Amino acid sequence: MIYIYDGTWDCFLTAVHHYYYDKQDVSNIESSLCYIPNLIDEYRFITSDIIKAKSVEEAILHKISAESLENLQKCFFSEIEGREMWILKYIRLGFKIGSRIDSMLGDKTVLDVLIPARKVGMECHRMLGLLRFELLDGGIYYAKIQPDHNIISFISPHFKNRFADQNWIIHDTTRKIASLYNTKKMLLSYMDLSNIPELHADELRFQALWKNYYKHIAIKNRINPKLQKNFMPKRYWKNLTEKKSD
């Protein structure tokens, strides 16, 4: 039996709930966004059930640990193929042995979840620095990101805290989702690319100042592009003011 869920965390947890209570033999859990049906396998479509989802979340929190729950969430939002079954296996083991699982750093089942979770953690940390706002007409600071993993929900609270007196939007243009903040409330939603306002009249001036600064701080005797790319992979450059080609 293959479970098909709608790609959301809650629906995934609903599938986990079904797995436990329906006692079916599940060979895979796949997102409806990427599954390709075949004639042989049996499918079951899972509809999101918030109560079931929350009960699984509570169970992870209490029977395993908060640390595990965080790692499982990070792993889920890594969007790495195959993560659903890794998470299910982890939960199964976790329910058996409890919070001891957080110490089993050499175990394959644990590492299958931990390694993607660490990748997400790493990218989150990087993106806190590598995200660039542009001032738009109407006083909105707008940032475009295209991260490898689906990290917007993890990074947005940081910016809410930091830029509390600004209107801002962080827009993941790959996944077409955005977090928006209006100095009072923040929300996360799907967002289209169209009708984004023009740049504010001042914006290009500060971009030019920043590019000029960036150019000047490098010490010519020590130029080291390889080292630079190690820390700041090229795939991020297209949204970096100082690296963007105009």
Place this chain on the structure above:
Amino acid sequence: MDLNEKLGILADAAKYDVSCSSSGGTRKNKNGVGDSHACGICHTWADDGRCVSLLKILLSNECIYDCVYCINRSSNDVPRASFTAEEVIELTMNFYRRNYIEGLFLSSAVLKNPSHTMELMLEIVKKLRNEHGFFGYIHIKAIPGADERLINEAGMYVDRMSVNIELPSDKGLEVLAPQKPKRALLKPMHQISNKIIENKENKRLFKKGDSFVPAGQSTQLIVGATPDKDLSILKLSEALYGNFNLKRVYYSAFVPTVTDPRLPALIKPPLLREHRLYQADWLLRFYGFEADELLSKSNPNFNPELDPKADWAMRNLHMFPIEVNSAEYELLLRVPGIGVKSAQRIITARRVGRLTFDNLKKIGVVLKRAGHFLTCQGKTYDSYSSNEAIVKESLISANLQPKSKKSVLGQMSLFSLVNDSGTDENISEFLLTDSPSNNRQWLSYYNQPQDGRLLLSDIHL
């Protein structure tokens, strides 16, 4: 002169200052802009591979001093400029709001006299905090010779203050910076250190008041401009950490920016030497080593072939191999190929079961290096050898892996340092303990139906 041109000149003049850290800040946003992140954030990496977290500029490069090694020396023919307070503030606020930077690093040449310069810097940090509601990170240079009261007042507004010790010995200073005797440099350091302790004590007793230099003080010295040995540099650092409670000592390979018969004729900056000092400095601060264990009078300079930890292990082969499943944490830390994170992971994983070499690999131990120093449940690793020459050969070749990130030299950022100390771990991961904690509630937003797309025009900001 327009702002862009000034920025170019004063960024150029500041770039030889190594410090880039924005960690250790505890300042929280109170209805303004900005916040400190406990572990610091790098915002970009320059073409030389150094990370940029702060807007690092000089207030002015019009210096009255004529220190031989310095690009801003009064007798050097370079374009000169000074910012106004408003210009520094405009740049800081606008760069910060766009998330280009984590804060401001403001240094200055000595304009007119030390107190005058300090006063100008104080004015800027005061305005940033009081008038612009700026809570981001600020690091300023204390100008040696400035009025004590000015330095004390500035300390109430900034996160970190530093005084550059410039050169590792009095003799070097005498020749290359005759206007800056070591005493004059140590005096403000001492003052800042005392004030930090006093402030902490007051806060403990009265539980209120502003923090004085909450992220601590740091210093920097130039390597390779004088004949000082690595041993004396490392002993100096050890003393600075011990006596002045310094947070960091930065080392900067001498880059010849001016020619002078009193300076060595260097063709290339001694980057490998700088690198070894960083590795050793890391060992002092996080691995429980002492300077005298790493170097001695008969062996006063670092081995160019081996990193300081591997070099130490080679001289102490009689202590190894140690048993991973029982060795103490402090001893695990001394094994080449095991860093702070992997040592901690070993301790954690040991609680639930005995470890094998396969487990160690998954934990992040570099067995290519560590394999010579460990046993797992009494067994040695495949490539284990007790032959000194073979071990050395293998450690050197493990260091020269072309694909390895750690073999890239010349980085001065915080992020590379753990890597560089001969371990396999990544400091970012190590620091990532405080990721946003309240994200759980956000996850439910993903359950909005896909067709409920929001358009910008629907949002009333």
